[in-house]
Amino acid sequence: MKIADYKEIKAEPVDFEETKGVKVRWLISDKDKAPNFAMRMFEVAPEGYSPLHTHKWEHEVFILEGEGVVTDGKKECKIKKGTVVYVPPEEKHQFKNTGSDTLRFLCLIPIKNSNK
Protein backbone atom coordinates (compact mmCIF):
# COMPACT_ATOMS: atom_id res chain seq x y z
CA MET A 1 0.00 0.00 0.00
CA LYS A 2 1.29 3.46 -0.84
CA ILE A 3 0.24 6.22 1.57
CA ALA A 4 1.51 9.76 1.07
CA ASP A 5 0.54 13.35 1.52
CA TYR A 6 0.22 14.88 -1.93
CA LYS A 7 2.73 17.57 -0.97
CA GLU A 8 5.43 14.88 -0.69
CA ILE A 9 5.03 14.19 -4.41
CA LYS A 10 6.94 16.60 -6.61
CA ALA A 11 5.07 19.23 -8.66
CA GLU A 12 6.63 19.31 -12.14
CA PRO A 13 6.10 22.12 -14.66
CA VAL A 14 3.93 21.16 -17.63
CA ASP A 15 5.49 22.44 -20.82
CA PHE A 16 2.91 21.46 -23.41
CA GLU A 17 2.34 24.04 -26.11
CA GLU A 18 -0.35 26.59 -25.34
CA THR A 19 -0.17 25.90 -21.62
CA LYS A 20 0.41 28.60 -19.00
CA GLY A 21 1.21 28.29 -15.31
CA VAL A 22 0.47 24.57 -14.93
CA LYS A 23 2.21 22.03 -12.71
CA VAL A 24 1.47 18.33 -12.29
CA ARG A 25 2.02 15.82 -9.48
CA TRP A 26 1.85 12.16 -10.51
CA LEU A 27 0.16 10.86 -7.34
CA ILE A 28 -0.35 7.27 -8.54
CA SER A 29 1.17 6.01 -11.78
CA ASP A 30 2.90 3.16 -13.55
CA LYS A 31 5.86 3.81 -11.22
CA ASP A 32 3.61 2.45 -8.44
CA LYS A 33 2.70 -0.47 -10.73
CA ALA A 34 -0.87 0.82 -11.01
CA PRO A 35 -2.28 -1.45 -13.73
CA ASN A 36 -5.18 0.53 -15.17
CA PHE A 37 -5.23 4.27 -14.52
CA ALA A 38 -3.08 7.09 -13.23
CA MET A 39 -4.05 9.76 -10.68
CA ARG A 40 -2.53 13.17 -11.30
CA MET A 41 -2.99 16.47 -9.49
CA PHE A 42 -2.86 19.64 -11.57
CA GLU A 43 -2.14 23.07 -10.13
CA VAL A 44 -2.99 26.00 -12.34
CA ALA A 45 -1.75 29.45 -11.31
CA PRO A 46 -4.04 32.50 -11.57
CA GLU A 47 -4.48 33.40 -15.27
CA GLY A 48 -3.07 29.98 -16.20
CA TYR A 49 -4.65 27.38 -18.47
CA SER A 50 -4.22 23.94 -19.96
CA PRO A 51 -4.20 23.58 -23.76
CA LEU A 52 -7.46 23.52 -25.73
CA HIS A 53 -7.01 20.07 -27.22
CA THR A 54 -8.44 16.64 -27.83
CA HIS A 55 -7.12 13.08 -27.63
CA LYS A 56 -8.22 9.47 -27.75
CA TRP A 57 -8.51 8.99 -23.98
CA GLU A 58 -10.89 10.27 -21.35
CA HIS A 59 -10.33 12.49 -18.32
CA GLU A 60 -12.00 11.99 -14.95
CA VAL A 61 -11.63 15.23 -13.00
CA PHE A 62 -12.48 16.40 -9.50
CA ILE A 63 -11.91 20.03 -8.49
CA LEU A 64 -10.24 20.39 -5.08
CA GLU A 65 -9.63 24.13 -4.73
CA GLY A 66 -9.95 27.39 -6.60
CA GLU A 67 -12.20 28.71 -9.31
CA GLY A 68 -12.12 28.40 -13.05
CA VAL A 69 -13.88 27.29 -16.17
CA VAL A 70 -13.82 24.27 -18.42
CA THR A 71 -14.50 24.92 -22.07
CA ASP A 72 -14.83 23.01 -25.32
CA GLY A 73 -13.73 26.15 -27.17
CA LYS A 74 -17.31 27.36 -27.56
CA LYS A 75 -19.11 27.27 -24.23
CA GLU A 76 -17.55 27.88 -20.81
CA CYS A 77 -18.80 26.23 -17.61
CA LYS A 78 -17.76 27.33 -14.14
CA ILE A 79 -15.87 24.89 -11.95
CA LYS A 80 -15.03 25.10 -8.25
CA LYS A 81 -14.34 22.86 -5.24
CA GLY A 82 -16.57 19.81 -5.52
CA THR A 83 -17.18 19.97 -9.27
CA VAL A 84 -16.90 16.66 -11.14
CA VAL A 85 -15.96 16.74 -14.84
CA TYR A 86 -16.02 13.77 -17.17
CA VAL A 87 -14.38 14.48 -20.54
CA PRO A 88 -15.11 11.57 -22.92
CA PRO A 89 -12.48 10.43 -25.45
CA GLU A 90 -12.08 12.75 -28.46
CA GLU A 91 -13.92 15.65 -26.84
CA LYS A 92 -12.21 19.05 -26.96
CA HIS A 93 -11.45 20.58 -23.56
CA GLN A 94 -9.48 23.24 -21.73
CA PHE A 95 -9.23 24.20 -18.06
CA LYS A 96 -8.64 27.84 -17.11
CA ASN A 97 -8.05 29.48 -13.76
CA THR A 98 -10.31 32.54 -13.47
CA GLY A 99 -9.76 33.12 -9.75
CA SER A 100 -7.07 34.73 -7.63
CA ASP A 101 -5.82 31.48 -6.01
CA THR A 102 -4.39 28.24 -7.38
CA LEU A 103 -6.90 26.06 -9.23
CA ARG A 104 -6.16 22.54 -8.02
CA PHE A 105 -7.77 19.40 -9.42
CA LEU A 106 -7.35 15.67 -9.80
CA CYS A 107 -7.32 14.37 -13.37
CA LEU A 108 -7.18 10.64 -14.00
CA ILE A 109 -6.31 8.94 -17.27
CA PRO A 110 -5.81 5.39 -18.51
CA ILE A 111 -2.32 4.12 -17.66
CA LYS A 112 -1.70 3.20 -21.30
CA ASN A 113 -1.91 6.91 -22.17
CA SER A 114 0.06 8.15 -19.21
CA ASN A 115 3.35 8.62 -21.07
CA LYS A 116 1.85 10.95 -23.66
Next chain:
Amino acid sequence: MKIADYKEIKAEPVDFEETKGVKVRWLISDKDKAPNFAMRMFEVAPEGYSPLHTHKWEHEVFILEGEGVVTDGKKECKIKKGTVVYVPPEEKHQFKNTGSDTLRFLCLIPIKNSNK
Protein backbone atom coordinates in the same frame (compact mmCIF):
# COMPACT_ATOMS: atom_id res chain seq x y z
CA MET B 1 -18.82 16.48 -21.24
CA LYS B 2 -20.47 15.86 -17.89
CA ILE B 3 -20.13 18.66 -15.35
CA ALA B 4 -21.82 18.36 -11.97
CA ASP B 5 -21.42 19.33 -8.36
CA TYR B 6 -20.89 16.13 -6.39
CA LYS B 7 -23.87 17.02 -4.17
CA GLU B 8 -26.17 16.64 -7.19
CA ILE B 9 -25.21 12.95 -7.36
CA LYS B 10 -27.14 10.76 -4.95
CA ALA B 11 -25.44 9.29 -1.87
CA GLU B 12 -26.54 5.67 -1.55
CA PRO B 13 -26.11 3.55 1.57
CA VAL B 14 -23.47 0.83 1.27
CA ASP B 15 -24.78 -2.39 2.74
CA PHE B 16 -21.78 -4.69 2.43
CA GLU B 17 -21.25 -7.00 5.38
CA GLU B 18 -19.08 -5.58 8.14
CA THR B 19 -19.63 -2.01 6.96
CA LYS B 20 -20.90 0.78 9.22
CA GLY B 21 -22.10 4.28 8.36
CA VAL B 22 -20.89 4.35 4.75
CA LYS B 23 -22.52 6.02 1.75
CA VAL B 24 -21.32 6.14 -1.85
CA ARG B 25 -21.85 8.56 -4.73
CA TRP B 26 -21.03 7.18 -8.19
CA LEU B 27 -19.60 10.40 -9.65
CA ILE B 28 -18.43 8.91 -12.97
CA SER B 29 -19.33 5.37 -13.99
CA ASP B 30 -20.40 3.07 -16.80
CA LYS B 31 -23.69 5.03 -16.83
CA ASP B 32 -21.64 7.94 -18.22
CA LYS B 33 -20.06 5.50 -20.71
CA ALA B 34 -16.70 5.86 -18.96
CA PRO B 35 -14.65 3.14 -20.68
CA ASN B 36 -11.90 2.34 -18.18
CA PHE B 37 -12.46 3.39 -14.58
CA ALA B 38 -15.14 4.66 -12.22
CA MET B 39 -14.89 7.60 -9.79
CA ARG B 40 -16.77 7.13 -6.55
CA MET B 41 -17.02 9.33 -3.46
CA PHE B 42 -17.34 7.60 -0.10
CA GLU B 43 -18.72 9.29 2.99
CA VAL B 44 -18.01 7.54 6.26
CA ALA B 45 -19.86 8.74 9.37
CA PRO B 46 -18.01 9.14 12.69
CA GLU B 47 -17.24 5.65 14.10
CA GLY B 48 -18.01 4.18 10.67
CA TYR B 49 -15.82 1.89 8.60
CA SER B 50 -15.55 -0.02 5.34
CA PRO B 51 -15.05 -3.80 5.45
CA LEU B 52 -11.60 -5.27 6.05
CA HIS B 53 -11.36 -7.16 2.79
CA THR B 54 -9.39 -7.93 -0.33
CA HIS B 55 -10.20 -8.30 -4.03
CA LYS B 56 -8.60 -8.64 -7.42
CA TRP B 57 -8.72 -4.96 -8.34
CA GLU B 58 -6.90 -1.89 -7.11
CA HIS B 59 -8.13 1.25 -5.37
CA GLU B 60 -6.85 4.74 -6.07
CA VAL B 61 -7.92 6.95 -3.17
CA PHE B 62 -7.69 10.65 -2.34
CA ILE B 63 -8.90 11.94 1.04
CA LEU B 64 -11.00 15.10 0.75
CA GLU B 65 -12.19 15.77 4.30
CA GLY B 66 -12.11 14.33 7.79
CA GLU B 67 -9.74 12.11 9.70
CA GLY B 68 -9.30 8.39 9.85
CA VAL B 69 -7.02 5.44 9.38
CA VAL B 70 -6.39 2.90 6.69
CA THR B 71 -5.34 -0.54 7.85
CA ASP B 72 -4.34 -3.90 6.42
CA GLY B 73 -5.63 -5.54 9.60
CA LYS B 74 -2.25 -5.27 11.30
CA LYS B 75 -0.88 -1.75 11.02
CA GLU B 76 -2.92 1.47 11.00
CA CYS B 77 -1.86 4.61 9.13
CA LYS B 78 -3.47 8.00 9.65
CA ILE B 79 -5.27 9.63 6.74
CA LYS B 80 -6.57 13.17 6.37
CA LYS B 81 -7.32 15.80 3.71
CA GLY B 82 -4.66 15.51 1.02
CA THR B 83 -3.61 11.91 1.72
CA VAL B 84 -3.18 9.68 -1.33
CA VAL B 85 -3.66 5.92 -0.90
CA TYR B 86 -2.88 3.32 -3.53
CA VAL B 87 -4.16 -0.15 -2.62
CA PRO B 88 -2.74 -2.71 -5.08
CA PRO B 89 -4.83 -5.68 -6.24
CA GLU B 90 -5.18 -8.47 -3.63
CA GLU B 91 -3.99 -6.28 -0.74
CA LYS B 92 -6.14 -6.29 2.39
CA HIS B 93 -7.53 -2.89 3.38
CA GLN B 94 -10.07 -1.10 5.53
CA PHE B 95 -10.91 2.59 5.99
CA LYS B 96 -12.13 3.83 9.38
CA ASN B 97 -13.36 7.23 10.50
CA THR B 98 -11.61 8.16 13.76
CA GLY B 99 -12.71 11.80 13.80
CA SER B 100 -15.84 13.68 14.78
CA ASP B 101 -16.81 14.76 11.23
CA THR B 102 -17.57 12.87 8.03
CA LEU B 103 -14.57 11.17 6.42
CA ARG B 104 -14.96 11.87 2.72
CA PHE B 105 -12.75 10.39 0.01
CA LEU B 106 -12.59 9.56 -3.67
CA CYS B 107 -11.99 5.88 -4.50
CA LEU B 108 -11.52 4.86 -8.13
CA ILE B 109 -11.72 1.33 -9.49
CA PRO B 110 -11.55 -0.33 -12.90
CA ILE B 111 -14.90 -0.14 -14.70
CA LYS B 112 -14.92 -3.90 -15.23
CA ASN B 113 -15.13 -4.33 -11.44
CA SER B 114 -17.63 -1.56 -10.84
CA ASN B 115 -20.68 -3.81 -10.55
CA LYS B 116 -19.22 -5.87 -7.73
